[in-house]
Amino acid sequence: MTGSGPTSDDTVVDVAVIGTGSGNTFIDDRYADLRVAMFEKGVFGGTCLNVGCIPTKMFVYAAEVAETIRESERYGIDASVNKVRWRDIVNRVFGRIDPITAGGEDYRAHRSPNVTLYRSEVRFVGSTDDGYHRLRTESGDEITAKQVVIAAGSRPVIPDVIARSGVPFHTNDDVMRLAELPEHLIIVGGGYIAAEFAHVFGSLGSEVSIIGRSGRLLRTQDETISDRFTEIARDRFDVHLDAQVTQVSQRDEGVIAVSLADGTEVTGDALLVAAGRISNADTLDLSTIGVELDDRGRVPVDGYGRVPSSNVWALGDVSSDHQLKHVANYEARVVGANVLRGWDADDLVAFGDRPVPSAVFTHPQIASVGLTESAAHDAGLDITVKVQDYGDVAYGWAMEDTTGLCKVIADRRSGRLVGVHVIGPQAPTVIQPAIQAMTFGLPAEEMARGQYWIHPAMPEVLENALLGLDLPKPEV
Numbered sequence: 001m002t003g004s005g006p007t008s009d010d011t012v013v014d015v016a017v018i019g020t021g022s023g024n025t026f027i028d029d030r031y032a033d034l035r036v037a038m039f040e041k042g043v044f045g046g047t048c049l050n051v052g053c054i055p056t057k058m059f060v061y062a063a064e065v066a067e068t069i070r071e072s073e074r075y076g077i078d079a080s081v082n083k084v085r086w087r088d089i090v091n092r093v094f095g096r097i098d099p100i101t102a103g104g105e106d107y108r109a110h111r112s113p114n115v116t117l118y119r120s121e122v123r124f125v126g127s128t129d130d131g132y133h134r135l136r137t138e139s140g141d142e143i144t145a146k147q148v149v150i151a152a153g154s155r156p157v158i159p160d161v162i163a164r165s166g167v168p169f170h171t172n173d174d175v176m177r178l179a180e181l182p183e184h185l186i187i188v189g190g191g192y193i194a195a196e197f198a199h200v201f202g203s204l205g206s207e208v209s210i211i212g213r214s215g216r217l218l219r220t221q222d223e224t225i226s227d228r229f230t231e232i233a234r235d236r237f238d239v240h241l242d243a244q245v246t247q248v249s250q251r252d253e254g255v256i257a258v259s260l261a262d263g264t265e266v267t268g269d270a271l272l273v274a275a276g277r278i279s280n281a282d283t284l285d286l287s288t289i290g291v292e293l294d295d296r297g298r299v300p301v302d303g304y305g306r307v308p309s310s311n312v313w314a315l316g317d318v319s320s321d322h323q324l325k326h327v328a329n330y331e332a333r334v335v336g337a338n339v340l341r342g343w344d345a346d347d348l349v350a351f352g353d354r355p356v357p358s359a360v361f362t363h364p365q366i367a368s369v370g371l372t373e374s375a376a377h378d379a380g381l382d383i384t385v386k387v388q389d390y391g392d393v394a395y396g397w398a399m400e401d402t403t404g405l406c407k408v409i410a411d412r413r414s415g416r417l418v419g420v421h422v423i424g425p426q427a428p429t430v431i432q433p434a435i436q437a438m439t440f441g442l443p444a445e446e447m448a449r450g451q452y453w454i455h456p457a458m459p460e461v462l463e464n465a466l467l468g469l470d471l472p473k474p475e476v
């Protein structure tokens, strides 16, 4: 694309980027000759850096340390957690993150000559006759852009019964900056965020109650994993499943009471809502440029990141099937390359259909890629399945592990993996070779026998699971 170059008119730009999460990652030297407007209504850097992946995992690490100490007795070491200095943990996390955020913002605001950063909410207000798109910020700026990249992310869903109650609640946006560790945290939701924060707060000393709407925690995981995690969580936390919240109220001395349809009342001193996240697409007035949202309220995109309105693109949580940072960053790389090629170019880069892995950093850790067993059956595949316990391999013995497992699912016809699901220590690391094999089409048997597996490392659980599949075996 040819740039308009720096002009005196800041309000006409080549590219407008809405959102500075993954939206901030692709404006680099390739864009140096293009005039760019960037909009951020919240904290610069978006969800992952400020209120998502990064701080949660820093808290998770502290929680892991506490758990390791608590579990040390079975290895012949007597130790105990004497005190958790919550304020120090918060300060360690945000003492690291806040300067990165400030540095990133400063770079865009003061050290990127072709970029103008607007610290305000922006919306579409239609298009011009010559095909440019018009944007208006809450603070009153009007910008006209040749191309627009929507990277506006998602926000927490707040169930009506909680929103209407007037009772104070937290989300991932603020729960990591609480002044004090709650005595008893009630979590509404049974997915990723619930599982991770239950581990964090539980390990650091809070009582935790989890209230989930469905019958299993982490219900989108493979059934074996979800069942195992639900069992483990029930041992550790106060878990209410198939639960419907009917009322939320606050009593004297800060006691919050959550009533469930079956008559149960759950009380605590803090309430965390972790009931899913919804695309911010509905806040952008996309109808003014003729774009209807899809049936899940997301910005519709094709396989190249194009929104059905000329020269508008989208990436990340606002439009993606997956609310994951590695997906948002990858989509940003694709869209970043395509914007430069131009909307109608015949050499656009496609997102493609690489398998999408994910991990839940709870305790034990969980990682998965590809189809669940039931989805593989539903897809009509003829599959072979093997579940290998961590306790079957040497490193699992070393850890005295009793709950970890690795489940591999392969297509008998092609001999390729179609799904891998792991629960146990280091699960997100253990699974990575399987992600690579699935991405590059390596057959399961070749993967198992065609390479050395370091002995006695944890990935031997994956090696053994692969060898247990009912597939023709190589001789050696």
Ligand SMILES: Cc1cc2nc3c(=O)[nH]c(=O)nc-3n(C[C@H](O)[C@H](O)[C@H](O)COP(=O)(O)OP(=O)(O)OC[C@H]3O[C@@H](n4cnc5c(N)ncnc54)[C@H](O)[C@@H]3O)c2cc1C
Pocket: 018, 019, 020, 021, 022, 023, 039, 040, 041, 042, 043, 044, 045, 046, 047, 048, 049, 051, 052, 053, 054, 056, 057, 120, 121, 122, 123, 151, 152, 153, 154, 172, 193, 280, 283, 284, 315, 316, 317, 318, 322, 323, 324, 325, 326, 327, 328
């Ligand atoms: C608690 C938590 C933990 C997570 N942990 C992980 C993890 O471990 N691994 C993982 O892969 N994923 C994780 N995720 C998901 C990951 O954070 C998201 O998938 C990713 O950050 C999405 O990036 P994005 O750029 O699409 O959106 P965001 O990072 O949310 O960026 C969108 C930005 O747009 C801004 N914006 C929105 N509308 C407007 C507007 N109209 N005008 C101006 N600005 C606007 C927002 O303020 C925001 O800063 C986690 C999420 C949460 C909530």
Ligand SMILES: NC(=O)c1ccc[n+]([C@@H]2O[C@H](COP(=O)([O-])OP(=O)(O)OC[C@H]3O[C@@H](n4cnc5c(N)ncnc54)[C@H](O)[C@@H]3O)[C@@H](O)[C@H]2O)c1
Pocket: 159, 188, 189, 190, 191, 192, 193, 194, 196, 211, 212, 213, 214, 218, 219, 243, 244, 245, 274, 275, 276, 277, 322, 323, 324, 358, 359, 360, 361
């Ligand atoms: N490690 C990671 O990669 C990571 C971590 C956190 C979040 N995320 C991303 O963020 C997304 C959002 O996380 P999340 O945990 O909020 O959503 P989620 O979709 O994972 O889970 C939401 C859960 O809340 C339950 N729920 C919904 N409404 C409810 C209600 N009224 N009462 C009780 N339960 C209710 C649902 O049944 C579901 O179990 C995730 O899907 C994931 O993509 C990723």
